Amino acid sequence: MRAFTVHEGLVAPMDRANVDTDAIIPKQFLKSIKRSGFGPNLFDEWRYLDHGEPGMDNGRRPANPDFVLNQPRYRGASILLTRDNFGCGSSREHAPWALEDYGFRALIGTSFADIFFNNCFKNGLLPIRLPAAEVQDLFDQTAATPGYRLKVDLEARVVVRPDGRALAFEVDPFRRECLLNGWDDIGLTLRHADQIRDFEARRRIEQPWLFA
């Protein structure tokens, strides 16, 4: 996994609540057996005027000029501002894969759906929860300031605004450690293989029906 320490980048606003994973990456793209290449289909139904299918040449499709990420001022954005319950719906990891592939490194919003939140951390994408008033302020700043950028410092657990104000955020220490170091969860867990084996052996005796 790619490590995340400090990231500074252009901010784009996604100003709606309950953005679901079907909107982030529609199901027809889930037929892929690969982990990469989902970026061009991020928000496919909102982003293009035609209906997208896997294998299309996305460069030739008609873009929806009204969709926020298609506006020239947000081109190259790597931080996405979001509203309540972003990432709700399915467990598809294709959602963070698509966001990451598009170029996003951090998401800032009021709340994220549980499974999506979890999946982000596995892919070097940092979801940051901030109080509603601070998020609203960031939406206002982004709208008012072309080229609005933010700095996200995971080590210090702050989002730094261009005016120097630092917004503190919380993150689980364990997750933070993994992300800062780009650690592979599986490798970490397998260091405890003996403990897992002991647990399993006990369980086999206590509840043998679970091992049919």
Add this chain to the structure above:
Amino acid sequence: MAKTLYDKLWESHVVRTEPDGTALLYIDRHLVHEVTSPQAFEGLKLAGRKPWRIGSIVATADHNTPTRDWEKGIEDPVSRQQVETLDANIREVGALAYFPFRDARQGIVHVIGPENGATLPGMTVVCGDSHTSTHGAFACLAHGIGTSEVEHVLATQCLLQKKSRTMLIRVEGALGRGVSAKDVALAVIGRIGTAGGTGFAIEFAGSAIRGLSMEGRMTLCNMAIEAGARAGLVAVDETTIQYLKGRPFSPSGETWDRAADHWRTLVSDPDAVFDAVIDIEAAKIEPQVTWGTSPEMVVPVGAAVPAPEDFEDPVKREGVARALQYMGLEPRTPIRAIPVDKVFIGSCTNSRIEDLRVAAAVARGRRKADNVKQVLVVPGSGLVKRQAESEGLDRIFQAAGFEWREPGCSMCLAMNADRLEPGERCASTSNRNFEGRQGAGGRTHLVSPAMAAAAAIAGHFADVRDLK
């Protein structure tokens, strides 16, 4: 100290805990389907790792499989490749059970687990699918995981987890005639919102829940994720134990007695403390219909679609306006005045035998309305299908002009050929009414099986309680 059911399930699976409370949780059952597993198997192989315990794996192909003309195979080459990839992966790795495309026991992953007794009380159950919450009906700690976590479970038999908070939703009293578990689920989501359960494991309790069959409890837990909760739970009682008796992977003989004794302890202690408690009166719940693009946009069938100005919060108002526009609805339209183009009876929410019986009872001796272009009835599994056929339900549906299909996810998410065309409106027993969920531009209204069948007959939403 008094413990909740969730506490008991959690504590009995912790292998170790990190200083910040992150736990390594042992996983008993790993359900696998074709869409979220290929990258996990590939990752495993690339890292030169072996699966930890293949006896924990139960796999099936469901999302991409067609629901008719099975002899033709899977025509869409991309879908076929995904299903064949699962075939190859399971062949290579092994599993406790695999129900591939066209197998007699193939079906939706959340239907086949319980009906085969592969979902047992006290288990941790995971699957790369958010509706894994369904299995919580059996007092399992069951939740959806992403593909990286699928790989993690394959490789280590464990999952890294933070403990959730607990919410008790107590539904007391008797449900009214024509009101089902689906209506309870939608009413709960209407009350707490789609983010209301975020960070919580929800236990459903109270006399109305104890009165539900296992099918009804599965419907309810299935929808817990739509309320934002990763896990839904119902305590074990005799209904649970009776359901499991004699299923293929259920224990038998002396082990059965030991298991059943243990399962009876899987209840919240009487004075256990929950982080949140919500009380709902069963008698007040009416048949529900969603009108928007989120399951929380729901009203009783007798009500009308709201208007944006009914909401104070500007983000919400904007969301309502956008949803009405997408759904092609005018504010204040009575629900019963909304005509439907298609009806879908199926999905892991409502495709079990009881759901089909209820729908058939409404369809019996009636015909679908002429304006309804298609009514799909898609059983949840091959076993459900054969059971329904042995009861003659297929003939009732067909006589009513409904189509009787092969099992699978079908138009719940439209990854196969079953889908809505842009602008088409559907009464659906599935769980998500998101934009484009049932086909690009399609408009989904979530309802119970009885209400779906009633809409098919009336040609518009109708109160199933009005049918004689």
